[in-house]
Amino acid sequence: MKPIEKMEKTREGAIGQTTGGKQDVRMRIAVGMATCGIAAGAKQVMDAFNEELKRRNINDVKTVLVGCRGACRLEPLVEITGENGEMVTYVNMTPEKVARVVAEHVVNGRICIDYTVGTEVE
Amino acid sequence: MQIYRSHVLICNDSTCAQLDSGKIMEEFGAQLKKNKLENEVKVLTAGCPGMCEQGPVVVVYPEGTVYTMVKPENVKEIVEEHLLKRKIVKRLLHKDMMEEGDTPAKALDDTKYFKKQLRIALRNCGIINPEDINEYIEHDGYKALEKVLTGMTPLEVIDTVKKSGLRGRGGGGFPTGLKWEFAYKSQDDEKYVCCNADEGDPGAFMDRSILEGDPHSIIEAMTIAGYAIGSKQGFIYVRAEYPIAVKRLDIAIQQAKEHGFLGENVLNTGFSFDIELRLGAGAFVCGEETALMTSIEGKRGEPRPRPPFPAVKGLWQKPTLLNNVETYANIPVIILKGPEWFASIGTEKSKGTKVFAIGGKINNTGLIEIPMGTTLREVIFDIGGGIPNGKKFKAAQTGGPSGGCIPASHMDTPIEYDTLVQLGSMMGSGGLIVMDEDTCMVDIAKFFLEFTVDESCGKCPPCRIGTKRMLEILEKITSGKGTEEDIEKLEILANNIKLSALCGLGQTAPNPVLSTLRYFRDEYEAHVKEKKCPAGVCKSMIHYVINEALCKSCGICARNCPVNCISGQRGEPYVIAQEKCIKCGTCMVKCPFKAIFKNV
Numbered sequence: 217m218k219p220i221e222k223m224e225k226t227r228e229g230a231i232g233q234t235t236g237g238k239q240d241v242r243m244r245i246a247v248g249m250a251t252c253g254i255a256a257g258a259k260q261v262m263d264a265f266n267e268e269l270k271r272r273n274i275n276d277v278k279t280v281l282v283g284c285r286g287a288c289r290l291e292p293l294v295e296i297t298g299e300n301g302e303m304v305t306y307v308n309m310t311p312e313k314v315a316r317v318v319a320e321h322v323v324n325g326r327i328c329i330d331y332t333v334g335t336e337v338e
Numbered sequence: 339m340q341i342y343r344s345h346v347l348i349c350n351d352s353t354c355a356q357l358d359s360g361k362i363m364e365e366f367g368a369q370l371k372k373n374k375l376e377n378e379v380k381v382l383t384a385g386c387p388g389m390c391e392q393g394p395v396v397v398v399y400p401e402g403t404v405y406t407m408v409k410p411e412n413v414k415e416i417v418e419e420h421l422l423k424r425k426i427v428k429r430l431l432h433k434d435m436m437e438e439g440d441t442p443a444k445a446l447d448d449t450k451y452f453k454k455q456l457r458i459a460l461r462n463c464g465i466i467n468p469e470d471i472n473e474y475i476e477h478d479g480y481k482a483l484e485k486v487l488t489g490m491t492p493l494e495v496i497d498t499v500k501k502s503g504l505r506g507r508g509g510g511g512f513p514t515g516l517k518w519e520f521a522y523k524s525q526d527d528e529k530y531v532c533c534n535a536d537e538g539d540p541g542a543f544m545d546r547s548i549l550e551g552d553p554h555s556i557i558e559a560m561t562i563a564g565y566a567i568g569s570k571q572g573f574i575y576v577r578a579e580y581p582i583a584v585k586r587l588d589i590a591i592q593q594a595k596e597h598g599f600l601g602e603n604v605l606n607t608g609f610s611f612d613i614e615l616r617l618g619a620g621a622f623v624c625g626e627e628t629a630l631m632t633s634i635e636g637k638r639g640e641p642r643p644r645p646p647f648p649a650v651k652g653l654w655q656k657p658t659l660l661n662n663v664e665t666y667a668n669i670p671v672i673i674l675k676g677p678e679w680f681a682s683i684g685t686e687k688s689k690g691t692k693v694f695a696i697g698g699k700i701n702n703t704g705l706i707e708i709p710m711g712t713t714l715r716e717v718i719f720d721i722g723g724g725i726p727n728g729k730k731f732k733a734a735q736t737g738g739p740s741g742g743c744i745p746a747s748h749m750d751t752p753i754e755y756d757t758l759v760q761l762g763s764m765m766g767s768g769g770l771i772v773m774d775e776d777t778c779m780v781d782i783a784k785f786f787l788e789f790t791v792d793e794s795c796g797k798c799p800p801c802r803i804g805t806k807r808m809l810e811i812l813e814k815i816t817s818g819k820g821t822e823e824d825i826e827k828l829e830i831l832a833n834n835i836k837l838s839a840l841c842g843l844g845q846t847a848p849n850p851v852l853s854t855l856r857y858f859r860d861e862y863e864a865h866v867k868e869k870k871c872p873a874g875v876c877k878s879m880i881h882y883v884i885n886e887a888l889c890k891s892c893g894i895c896a897r898n899c900p901v902n903c904i905s906g907q908r909g910e911p912y913v914i915a916q917e918k919c920i921k922c923g924t925c926m927v928k929c930p931f932k933a934i935f936k937n938v
Contacts, residue, residue, distance in 0.1 A: 223475065223605070246464075250546075250547060250582065280473075283548075286705035287446060288705065289703050295446070305444065327444060334444060334449070
């Protein structure tokens, strides 16, 4: 296959990777893991998400690491994108907060409004 | 009858009572007392206003503000913000009372911090997984490379970059397209494409952020540049202090090769291009283009005179194109969306956007990307959320150790390359440090000069010796031993270094001093004439005193003093022994009666 054709295929196949629109992925959890995020404890948050999802046997939710969104003071920063593309930003995350986010947001679709960015930024 | 200015009504219905309305009531009492508002605000219980699903409900009159789902820990905020400062706590408001746009932002994109931004260079940062090439491809990654290799001649690419008006984002602001054209026109059997990722300015971290969040965009742009100027080999010179950036670049280069975007015969078009990483050991001077290339060659990182310029004789005496990370990050978008689109953003002479790392005395620190021409006021107050603790804005420092200060009087100047130079500062790589009224400008100038003295490579005397002498004069001034003559000497020396130093580092090193002298000469004069530091920063010119009338001789200050220079007895005011005091200010912070003052 020519590289350009291959790229077109990749592009087609890649659609939905980041939006969670792929059939087997209904939700995407992006954890900010640039230097700022890691320094603030993003690795522990990422581990906590993976553990919690595994414990609950949730297979259609994908966790990914992403770079810095520029709001380093709010790290660890987690952005959850649902099937409809709507994005929710959780800030100053901790492994303790993860359990509730998984239980309420991921499982029951209720946003944990008190953890979201709105309460931190005017 | 006592007249209250405000009434707080707390629902005491059974549903709300279950939800801690009792505790909320108590907490209001305590907080009002703490803020001495108990005679101005009356707290009452009230019947159910019929919003039980949103309880506990608190209503504040005369405004009639309805707060819902109030928790005991929110009370402090309502008292301090609403009742004391008369600022409604919007996020606790009942939904119907919120104006449009007032809803607590669920996503970062909805916040004020983000709404005024325009993200081009940072378009994928924090959005895609930097370690997965598929995610970059999904976000139009490598589409620009495909477009260039399959349908554009090198001259067309260069023309596109020229038309876009893109200028170097590393600080100087040289037109990027022109640079590409020079490198294209230089005839030689070998040419090189370099990326300057040796980000050394204190406080700037946009290059790191791009490399960590979107490394493929740099690889794609460098490959496009390689095609445009006729080069087969690229180098990314990145700081070894950025291990995550290095790791992700390594992964990205590997993935790009596997997918045929890099290496031999890119996308089967016959064009070959490879990229290697070079790690810098952390010398600031290696961010200067000629020193950077000397370092890539494996030699000690020292600058060399220009001309010849890198586009003519660069790496190993071959024509070399050198651009900054942020400059490259703009390239794929310009190719895809067209130069006209890019040129429509920004001002007449500065097109597109610029990333700034805002820090210092500002509420929302972080990385922002704004269209050129945005004013400093918008950056600091709209995006940055203003100065903490209600302090006054004094100046903003741009361009790091090579730049200068912009005082409050020039806050409405649009941010672009040329206006900043006119103000005696420069765009620089994009560090923006905000200073409030508690900052001493002489001290700031001293800080940046300490940095350049440390980082001077020592090759040319004006920089090696001159900056050291300047620092000595500044140390003399800040320790209260300066004379008016010293200010003049400092100015002459600064101008001479500017004219005679070999490279950009030395030529711009005096800028922090010159710009603070230009806008804050009165502060320098106060230091030498009155031996006073108006901001109360320079330690030799301040002293702490205990106000006898306010001192309750509790002894807390004496117990906390790290050098035991405070003494006293019960019933008598305590005294600070000035000759022993190190001016740490601990006593002032610890005094429960606010009886200790800093005398300037």
